[in-house]
Amino acid sequence: MRQILTAIIVAASMAIPSLGAAQQVDFGGLSTNTKAPVEITSDSLQVDQSTGEAVFRGNVLVVQDDMRLKAAELHVEYGQTQSEINRLIASGGVTLVSASDAAKSQDAVYDxxxxxxxMxxxxxxxxxxxxxxxxxxxVDLTTGTGQMDGRVRTILAPGGQ
Structure with missing residues (x-):
């Protein structure tokens, strides 16, 4: 009886939009080769050698393997050399597209x-x-696993229709 009740609860939670605090989901479509080169294009670029930071502005497009990230502005934090990128900080409306998934947000940080x-x-x-x-x-872009937090809402399309 306990197994049947557990199965019903799990099935119901999958079928009803979730308004809970967090939801873990398979983001396999958002996985990418994180070792692939990162290509950045934009309308303008400002580099500060003293801080080791570059700021790309206007129609920013970041491409890595199959992943595409668009934003109004992108700050690049370099490592020890400018060939080593630590973080990309995107703002001004961010769109991420990869394989079969797409995501939008106000800001994003890619380590x-x-x-x-x-995001x-x-x-x-x-x-x-x-x-x-x-x-x-x-999202862990290497494995495609991740978690959504903060007033989560899920809309699932019924299968087979």
Missing amino acids: VRNGNLV TGDVLLTQGDNALSGNKLT
Whole structure:
């Protein structure tokens, strides 16, 4: 009886939009080769040699393997050399597209060294006909695993129709 009740609860939680605090989801479509080169294009570039930071502004497009990230502005924090990127900080409306998934948010931080991406502010993730929204999306781009936090809402399309 206990197993049947557990199965019903799990099935119901999958079918009803979630308004809880956090939801873990498979983001396999958002995985990418985090060791691939990072290409950045924009309307302008400002480099500060003293801080080791570069700021790309206007129609920013970041490409890494199959992943595309668009934003109004992108700050690049370099490592010991300018050929080593530590973090990409995108702002001004961010769109991330990869394989079969797409996500939008106000801001995003991509820690290139460990392959983690954190999107914040009115996050909307679409996976086919399904949608997931919340305040913060954290994705391990190497494994495609992640978590949505903050007033999470899920909309699932019924299968077979």
